[in-house]
Amino acid sequence: MRAHVTKKILSEGLGLLERVIPSRSSNPLLTALKVEASEAGLTLSGTNLEIDLSCFVPAEVQEPQSFVVPAHLLAQIVKSLGGELVELELTGNELAVRAGGSDFKLQTGDLEAYPPLSFPSHADVSLDAAELARALGSVRYAASNEAFQAVFRGIKLEHRADFARVVASDGYRVAIRDFPASGDGRNLIVPARSADELIRVLREGEARFTYGEGTLSVTTERVRMNLKLLEGDFPDYERVIPKEIKLQVTLPATALKEAVNRVAVLADKNANNRVEFMVSGGKLLLAAEGDYGRAQDTLDVVQGGSEPAISLAFNARHVLDALSPIEGDAELLFSGSTSPAIFRASGGGGYMAVMVTLRV
């Protein structure tokens, strides 16, 4: 086999695989990249047993053959090459990688022993890839990385009548994003870590979903991914979304983020990074206090609602997370000092964070 491929495209493909394929494993086969050549190009694939990923790289190929090579080494070599074109040549158990004055010889692995990866060819439903990636990216922060209950480490995807919704929660906060979608899809829970990889590979175009037994396959023009789903019942998050809003404020999200970051410097790390929010007379006063002193910051807001004033407290870290997907103006909707608050983008956009308050 001999292939000519542009360095940039090959490097991008290897970059995606490199994130999924482990660099070390008790099973060294798993650290390998499988390359299947056809006359149109190279299909790179790999797995970490949670996620299978496959990526097509257009190339000029003569005498197509398949082989496996150490994934991270090949990625590192290709990244380091000079020039724009890379030549790959397979001779016996050796893959030559050439560009400019460079000539690398990599030993190939045992192709027969490599676990078979299969990707479905039919699609059950289609979503817009960019919308899905943006939605997953907006709520990802609210999923836990450590929670004992598996569902808190996942992102739920719901298909509704004429839109789709992603939801994540760690039990203290809920993040929701709705986005346009049609078709009759299933509700399912994607592990947050697999969602991270999904976000990375999704670009423009369609994300075609195929449902398997406890698995979801996602296919785009460029990549194919199988991922294991989480079992279990996702908590009834709609119950905690406050229905009655007593006071609401609107202010630039950036100004609020900066001010929370500032006062949080003095917030007590051992007391949930507690930051007080006090609203009255068109002002939002933020305050924090710790061992070394106290901080306050005053911001002008547009205030509305039936109550003239409110005072409550949040974890500063959670406030910053909740604001992170919001650009432009943020709306903070308060239902009471001890009941959950809603943070969302002013003017809609489908994103909403629901946050519990800290005890007074």
Added chain:
Amino acid sequence: MRAHVTKKILSEGLGLLERVIPSRSSNPLLTALKVEASEAGLTLSGTNLEIDLSCFVPAEVQEPQSFVVPAHLLAQIVKSLGGELVELELTGNELAVRAGGSDFKLQTGDLEAYPPLSFPSHADVSLDAAELARALGSVRYAASNEAFQAVFRGIKLEHRADFARVVASDGYRVAIRDFPASGDGRNLIVPARSADELIRVLREGEARFTYGEGTLSVTTERVRMNLKLLEGDFPDYERVIPKEIKLQVTLPATALKEAVNRVAVLADKNANNRVEFMVSGGKLLLAAEGDYGRAQDTLDVVQGGSEPAISLAFNARHVLDALSPIEGDAELLFSGSTSPAIFRASGGGGYMAVMVTLRV
């Protein structure tokens, strides 16, 4: 006390102090910043017992007073502030830090308990600050961070007839940089970690040296620094500088760095990252070999000297370090396959790396 100071200048000063003052210490006093106010501005100072540092920040000050505050918190607060002007106000045991809508109250520490720091007012000799910083920065890599012998963790500064020289060595390699200097200075050894801080604070203008008992004080227009010197005899490094050059090559330093980086991907980490250098017929061939395969790279060079060819091996990491201060063309001077080689910038500049070869 009340002071008005520009955020940028205060933040820069705090940034320098923040690197010296420990963020945690068994002696909490050491985590404090001392601020001495005068009508012209604020003198910020701190110590980690290895280095004392003091930095002057021009400010508009009323009723000057001195105080100590947690250094890292104050630096973090000032960095996070909006606006361009910061107001500091000392009331009793509380320092108020204000800007825009922000109002921080920091508890001050015990000024009387803070260790006295004294900086000399006379100078024994002067060097050009920028030249000194560049010279120290060029040889820093060759000093060891772990070596058992203290002198290998230091940088030697020598005053010669009409120039000064800095030298560092970890016993395997030597880095030297000469720079213009006059005056009758002493030879001394600065701990490499203190040199790192010195490099950071030196800018343009003069670096005035004052010699103490086992200490050196360096004063510039902006900062004053006391640092402890290393005792001991620096090795006779001049003995290892090869006198007779048998073959020499010239090539762009960047091309060589990139090629060494490339082939080093496959070099054996357990065998000193061994990279072979083979010169003949106006070509430099680099080669490396490890568990997963082998790599080679060919570069065009301008070749000179009495021998027609040479073959030797270096630690790739050491080659990259030795080339790091070299811009433009590099000259590699070889005295034999098993004797030290010299890497230096083509056209002079005072920098020279002397490297031992790896065994064949």
